[in-house]
Amino acid sequence: MITKVAEWFETNRQKLAQIVACILTPLFYVASLPPYGVNEAAFVFLVPFGIWLSFGPSLKAVFLTSFGIGWSSWIVLIFWLHHVTWGGMIALAGIVGLHFSFWAIGVSWLSKRASGEGMWRGLAPSLGAAALWVMVEHLRTYIFTGFPWLPLSASQVNEPIMLQSASIFGSWVVSFALVLLNFGIAAYLIRLVEYARTKKRGVCPEFYLALSFTVAISFMLLRLSSGQQREKAFRAAVIQPNVPQNQKWDLAFERKIIGELERQTLAMKALDPDAAFWPETVLPYPLNDAGPMEAWSARLATGLEAPIFAGAMGVEGESGNLDWYNSVFLVRPEYGLFPLYYSKQHLVPFGEYIPLRALWPWMEKVVPINGDILPGEKSQLLPLDLEDRTLRVGSLVCFEDVFPSLARDAVKEGAGFLYVATNSAWYGKSGAASQHKAHSVLRAIETRRPVLRVGNDGWTGWIDEYGSVKGSLDPWEQSATVFEISRDRRWVGKQTFYVTYGDWFVWMCWAVFGLSAWAAPRLVDKKTVTY
Template identity: 65%
Template sequence: MITRIAETLARHDRTIALAVFVALTPLLYVACFPPLTVNEAAFVFLVPFVIWLKFQPSNRQVFLVTTLVGWGAWIVIIFWLRHVTWAGMIGLSLVMGLHFSLWALGVAWLSRRSFGAGMWRGVPLAVGAAALWVVVEHVRGFIFTGFPWLPLAASQVEEPMMLQGASFFGSWSVSFALVFMNLGIASYLLRLVGYAQKRSRQICPEFYLALSFLVGTTFLQLGASSGQQREKVFRAGVVQPNIPQNIKWDAAFANKVMNEVETATRWLGPLKPDAIFWPEASLPYPLNDDGALETWGTRLATSVGAPIYAGALAVEERETGDAWYNSVFLVRPEYGLFPLYYSKQHLVPFGEYIPLRWLWPWMEKFVPIDGDFLPGETAQLLPLYLGENALRLGSLICFEDVFPSIARRAVREGAGLLFVSTNSAWYGKSAAADQHRAHSVLRAVETRRPVLRVGNDGWTGWIDEYGSVRDQLDKWEQVSTVWQISRDRRWVGKQSVYVRYGDWFVWVCWGLLICSALLARSRVLSDE
């Protein structure tokens, strides 16, 4: 009778643990990202999952439940994608849910070998879970051309102090620390329950190791942000034209679009900017397609007395036909187009090109693009002449600031500032703007370079080398203004550890994952 009652209570506990996981984890996961940005939620969103694993669910249960939890959470997170494609939003959310279930299956495997006797037996689980999270985040930056949207580190962009270790480890260390803390807190709670039941006291090494790593990586580079030696660099004029997507490429509105861009640019003239920046694809025609448009741009730059860094389409004649690019041009007063321009290197599949178009030509009926753009091949830097000196600008177009390797490459080649030219009008007045901005914050800290971000209607602002937003415009408004861009002279001409060595911490996580798996299978950490 007593055994039956105990079994019934155990089943109820298992059901309650599952219900808490299904209810709380997706809610907390969504809350930790923009637009809510409840950064504290990132420290505990996995705790219910770890507690549920205590009841040893089967692999099938783990896979099904975590896929549904991840799928549901990502539907909410990228719900803005419905403005472009409902099917794409649902399908991409499922892919992200599968990434979560992959991580969960790995953690479940570790947990079956980690719970039990031995004060240290939980350490391989905690370290392995954090390492596996980083590995999965890294992998999703490459699979199916890559969608590294909102790594867990992005949950901390409103707390720059939490990000400073990214200049050393990359933002991977922030994700590692957060997952490590989740496992540490969950283990601490489980040990408290065990202490209450058995009256046997044991410390929780997972929790203290996680706390030590968090504090250590946070304060490792935090001192660098104190005692800043800021110097003025240049006055940046920014144009946020707020052109609706439904008229942006309509030939009937081409003159209207150009007039609005010109008016907003001329308004900046009396404010004496050193340079003016336009968002992605500002003009309805390629800027280098004919002499008339180049003459128009040159006359405009000359009238305001400042070079224009223009997000615009580019076209090049080839024997096989015209080649189209999504680019950033430098239009110089009096001299016209700078001979070199930057072209977007990482294109958006089904947005800027159709992968394997020859294999499924029928996709043209569902994808709103007439032809494929071609990717750029270099991190072509553009000069900004400031008296006798020149500042080299590294350009990132829209989705590219999501990929740390592209920003890192530009800084390795000498960029002193990163310019993100973007257009989020596709996604309406949604969370996409703030979510996208979060990646620019991470890139600023990783590279220790200011980031100037100019959008058509989303988030326009500039971020210093330590992840602090210095200025910003109201979203979804037609605004032009001038900002004084500054920098910490201690980083001029210097590269962060992450810029020099790249994703070395990811390879450390691979090593930690393998070691955790081997230790979990051994009896080395057991008290038996």
């Protein structure tokens, strides 16, 4: 009986490995990312999948299996999008799932090139898999206008030890290390099974390489966050008005919205803030149309005796032919509206504009957008004047903090800290808020700049230069407070290696993948190396 069971397992081991991969890989992948945040799951989520690939399944099987894993995982991760559109949520999950399939096919192809025996046979596929993962994540930043949501590095935001190296490499290096570690563990387990069957001991270089690399970026770079020299930066009053999305643009609620915003803002005066910050498009009218909103906001800033950074719609042009922008304005006490303002550069397709609108005019019936919002053209910094200095504020609106280049551009122009104005009311009480916060953590570490996130609801708080959350409000409640923002004086006026040189590590991954493809068949021999 035991012999028959053993024979059955031997005959069906590839199918069993495929089933295990289909269950454990998506389970661990989803668990590792916000809102679940089991960061240790990211160390092993690809181990079952890597073991299955070692059996040499067909490319068709790899594509279908990986697409199912990717699609199902992303349906869970972005399920909050169903509050806006069920069809869009399912389609977007499928598109991101295809990216996982492309990665899996590339790794399968690389593994087949390295089929054979030898101590070094798994080195090229492991390095290639890690490099290709980074390449695919980077491509997600641009394909279909870009959706780099939840890179694998976001799994580590709750314990940002590994993330400190992002100030040099960008957060891409953490994704690289995690995939490399997964394939190293898979290779080690495969060789343990080989040893149990053949009694031939062998070295597993891919495991030791992965372990060494992970330790290097995790602990050797801890010095980047040690010896901090913190100093007071400014006192920020943050307003989380918690306006329901179905009321936000309803004129019947305009007086209520404006009245509550005024009440909450003026209540902060007793706490002596240096500036107040509002969330994205908090006002029901544009702020710069020389109308009542502009005069009202100037009076409010004067009453607060502090400037207000306000997320609001902006307009340009003449009446009847206006261009609309999703903007951040600066309202100064006594002086009123600052002449320059920031406008969102990376807009949400089918949310803020219809791509190639002329090709499908019928889309207006499906997507309720009367007119397109236009993108801003640059990172317009805004001044925060303090008693002894002026801080330059780099603004990001909504999901712009998922794009590393936008935060990097603002800091290159001289931003002393980053301010993210957002509105998560579209997505209900869901994991979208914690997922969105995770990207702000990555941007803070990459740029070594404090990040202040102010939301209509969801997550409002501030993050220091090393990815630690220093203060936050209760989500999905009407609330306001003053945060004492501090900074590490060692980074004042300085740029990180990543800010200066950008995505150099991504381009290195292209070279690593090409080198792995070339070396894979050359690292294989017909004789197992033993000792």
